[in-house]
Amino acid sequence: MSSIAITDRHPTFAIDKLGVLIAVLAAVASFLPFAAFRANRIVLGEAKGIFAALPEWEAAVLAVVLAAGIGIALFRTPTVWRLATSLIVLALLFIAIGHAGTFLTPPGDRIARVSPGAGFWLLIFAFALLAADAIARLKLKPWTRLGVLGVVAVFFAVLLGSGTLNDLSILREYFNRGETFWREAQTHLALALGSLAAATVVGIPLGVLCHRNSRLRVPVLNVLNAVQTIPSIALFGLLIAPLAWVAANVPGASAVGISGIGAAPAMVALFAYSLLPVVANTVVGLEGVPYAADDAAKGMGMTDWQRLVTVQFPLAFPVILTGIRIVLVQNIGLATIAALIGGGGFGVFVFQGVGQTAMDLVLLGAVPTVALAFAAAVVLDAIVEMVSPRGVERED
Amino acid sequence: MIEIDALTKDYLELTVVDHVSLTVADGEIAVIVGTSGSGKTTLLRMINRLIEPTSGTVKIDGQDTRAVPAFELRRRIGYAIQGHGLFPHRTVGQNIATVPTLLGWDKQKIAARVDELLSLFQLEPAEFRDRLPSELSGGQQQRVGVARALAAEPRLLLMDEPFGALDPIIRAKAQSDLLAIQKRFGTTIVLVTHDMEEAIHLGSRIAVMDKGKLLQYAPPAEIIARPATPFVAELIGTGERPFRLLSLGKVRDLVEPGPAQGEPISADASLRDAYAECLWSGREVLPVIDADGKIIGRIRRDDIARRAERPQ
Numbered sequence: 001m002s003s004i005a006i007t008d009r010h011p012t013f014a015i016d017k018l019g020v021l022i023a024v025l026a027a028v029a030s031f032l033p034f035a036a037f038r039a040n041r042i043v044l045g046e047a048k049g050i051f052a053a054l055p056e057w058e059a060a061v062l063a064v065v066l067a068a069g070i071g072i073a074l075f076r077t078p079t080v081w082r083l084a085t086s087l088i089v090l091a092l093l094f095i096a097i098g099h100a101g102t103f104l105t106p107p108g109d110r111i112a113r114v115s116p117g118a119g120f121w122l123l124i125f126a127f128a129l130l131a132a133d134a135i136a137r138l139k140l141k142p143w144t145r146l147g148v149l150g151v152v153a154v155f156f157a158v159l160l161g162s163g164t165l166n167d168l169s170i171l172r173e174y175f176n177r178g179e180t181f182w183r184e185a186q187t188h189l190a191l192a193l194g195s196l197a198a199a200t201v202v203g204i205p206l207g208v209l210c211h212r213n214s215r216l217r218v219p220v221l222n223v224l225n226a227v228q229t230i231p232s233i234a235l236f237g238l239l240i241a242p243l244a245w246v247a248a249n250v251p252g253a254s255a256v257g258i259s260g261i262g263a264a265p266a267m268v269a270l271f272a273y274s275l276l277p278v279v280a281n282t283v284v285g286l287e288g289v290p291y292a293a294d295d296a297a298k299g300m301g302m303t304d305w306q307r308l309v310t311v312q313f314p315l316a317f318p319v320i321l322t323g324i325r326i327v328l329v330q331n332i333g334l335a336t337i338a339a340l341i342g343g344g345g346f347g348v349f350v351f352q353g354v355g356q357t358a359m360d361l362v363l364l365g366a367v368p369t370v371a372l373a374f375a376a377a378v379v380l381d382a383i384v385e386m387v388s389p390r391g392v393e394r395e396d
Numbered sequence: 397m398i399e400i401d402a403l404t405k406d407y408l409e410l411t412v413v414d415h416v417s418l419t420v421a422d423g424e425i426a427v428i429v430g431t432s433g434s435g436k437t438t439l440l441r442m443i444n445r446l447i448e449p450t451s452g453t454v455k456i457d458g459q460d461t462r463a464v465p466a467f468e469l470r471r472r473i474g475y476a477i478q479g480h481g482l483f484p485h486r487t488v489g490q491n492i493a494t495v496p497t498l499l500g501w502d503k504q505k506i507a508a509r510v511d512e513l514l515s516l517f518q519l520e521p522a523e524f525r526d527r528l529p530s531e532l533s534g535g536q537q538q539r540v541g542v543a544r545a546l547a548a549e550p551r552l553l554l555m556d557e558p559f560g561a562l563d564p565i566i567r568a569k570a571q572s573d574l575l576a577i578q579k580r581f582g583t584t585i586v587l588v589t590h591d592m593e594e595a596i597h598l599g600s601r602i603a604v605m606d607k608g609k610l611l612q613y614a615p616p617a618e619i620i621a622r623p624a625t626p627f628v629a630e631l632i633g634t635g636e637r638p639f640r641l642l643s644l645g646k647v648r649d650l651v652e653p654g655p656a657q658g659e660p661i662s663a664d665a666s667l668r669d670a671y672a673e674c675l676w677s678g679r680e681v682l683p684v685i686d687a688d689g690k691i692i693g694r695i696r697r698d699d700i701a702r703r704a705e706r707p708q
């Protein structure tokens with residue numbers, strides 16, 4: 001109690017706990033290599049600090065802004081300031097790394113590569129942490145959070161469209177394979193969303209069945225649990241043999257695209273992983289429906305179907321949607337592995353990059369995957385909150 | 397009319413309701429009382445087939461309840477469950493509209509009915525219609541639960557401890573609201589309670605249950621005067637008997653002409669209240685006024701006391 005009184009009397013000098021971590025991270029990161037320069041795609045890079053990577057005045061501006069950002073993070077400052085600061089610093093960092101690309105690349109050189117260094121990534125991490133913390137503390141309404149996501153998306157669209165980042169290695173890789181990139185992006189989304197749709201269509205009725213029939217519940221959930229524990233690469237691999245057999249022996253199967261390798265086994269594996277969260281959350285959601293409300297529905301003469309649609313399902317829906325959110329984010333990440341068995345998706349770049357020890361190519365696959373997963377999480381969280389009925393207590 | 401004949405429910409070895417037979421005439425309020433676990437709720441829920449009887453029959457207006465699908469039967473019978481059971485995701489208005497909607501009433505008729513019921517239960521429609529149940533007090537929730545049970549103007553209403561969670565003042569209010577509504581629509585009601593006071597106040601007949609068996613089914617005066625078993629007597633409370641009898645009578649029944657001094661009492665007050673007033677103010681006689689506040693005579697303490705004696 002007394003310590004609170006003291007900090008209350010000197011609010012300007014109060015230290016923010018998470019702020020300490022962010023400040024230390026950011027301070028250390030400021031002295032790590034901001035960018036790396038390589039004469040070509042696969043040779044080892046030369047590390048460049050902030051002052052070596054940028055024109056002098058730009059580096060100075062960035063240094064001042066970083067120092068200010070660290071200060072605002074460190075002390076207890078109004079949460080809105082913290083959010084604004086983190087967003088401004090993040091924006092400046094992205095612009096600066098673009099400029100570093102242009103500054104470090106000799107004019108006309110198409111082979112030299114400039115990529116973000118450890119310092120850059122760590123700074124992004126530190127200030128993203130600050131932004132996330134501020135957003136959580138502000139308890140923003142779902143629409144506002146979607147708005148912030150929209151602003152971030154527009155910022156990156158403008159940044160990419162303006163060509164500011166064109167001299168960075170990851171975009172060099174992109175320009176080398178523009179068409180392939182968008183094709184794999186489509187495949188990636190089709191894999192993640194398609195398996196999610198299938199899991200929803202199968203999983204929700206299966207969950208309802210498990211809820212109604214307690215003898216079914218334990219075995220079904222156990223099997224699905226066991227599937228979840230199979231390492232993803234193994235599961236993808238395990239499916240090659242049976243699907244190859246189906247393709248070879250079931251008439252018409254190969255004609256509709258089923259084969260031992262490619263998109264089909266990837267789809268099946270993602271679907272298998274998706275079922276548990278959907279089924280389990282459906283069961284948990286339905287179990288959370290207040291007994292009295294369900295009983296009243298029955299007592300007033302609703303049929304089983306009417307009860308499911310008008311009482312049980314609406315009350316369970318937020319929990320079911322949480323399951324779908326888990327699946328979507330998980331599948332966007334897991335779909336990367338589909339590339340290992342020829343299923344396509346962003347994983348293609350990741351594994352090619354690993355094979356060629358070309359980190360830039362790995363990033364071309366990894367960065368969009370992370371961005372997609374992040375955006376999906378934000379959007380679905382907002383939807384979950386919007387469809388949760390007001391006034392219904394939920395413990396999760 | 398409800399005719400219950402030899403109705404029995406077994407759970408494995410345990411007989412929870414044991415060959416219960418009783419008849420509730422149209423427009424009557426039958427109150428089921430008994431200790432916790434005596435089978436009251438089970439008996440009530442077998443009437444609308446929320447629980448299927450092991451044996452025995454229930455007939456409503458002469459028709460066996462098994463002759464129609466359970467959900468159709470339930471739409472005709474109002475049901476207020478123990479602890480309101482409102483749908484937390486639906487507004488007060490939508491909750492009340494549940495059965496009319498299931499029955500396919502048109503929108504205007506439903507809206508009018510919702511507002512009528514809210515007013516009836518002293519909940520301002522404009523203020524409460526669009527609230528969620530979580531935005532109501534416990535007492536308001538229970539009143540909405542009863543309003544919902546009444547929505548489709550059922551001729552038969554089943555209520556399981558509908559006023560359980562209410563404080564004494566609100567409870568008395570809700571009870572008199574229920575009596576007024578029952579008079580107005582002539583609804584037949586089966587109500588479960590474990591409060592003898594409530595049973596005597598509301599019931600035209602009281603069914604006393606113990607361990608699944610129906611011990612006595614009779615009008616309140618008879619239950620008080622001639623309890624069928626020591627258990628029934630104990631449930632009424634030996635020391636309470638004269639006062640329970642008094643609470644059945646009205647001042648109006650004993651008014652006589654003549655003068656009296658002091659604060660008057662209403663002709664519609666119970667004899668119990670009048671007797672309490674006599675004792676408290678130390679008066680032998682009280683002036684009696686009618687609803688308009690006009691003095692219509694007096695009531696004597698001795699006359700009241702005589703009414704508290706065991707009837708012959």
Ligand SMILES: Nc1ncnc2c1ncn2[C@@H]1O[C@H](COP(=O)(O)OP(=O)(O)OP(=O)(O)O)[C@@H](O)[C@H]1O
Pocket residue numbers: 407412430431432433434435436437438439590
């Ligand atoms: N599904 C069931 N399976 C087994 N026993 C049950 C079941 N439902 C009720 N019982 C038992 O039947 C008995 C009567 O229950 P019931 O709910 O009818 O009591 P009640 O008179 O309404 O009690 P209360 O006043 O506490 O509400 C209790 O002993 C209870 O444990």
Ligand SMILES: [Mg+2]
Pocket residue numbers: 436437438478556
């Ligand atoms: Mg009960």
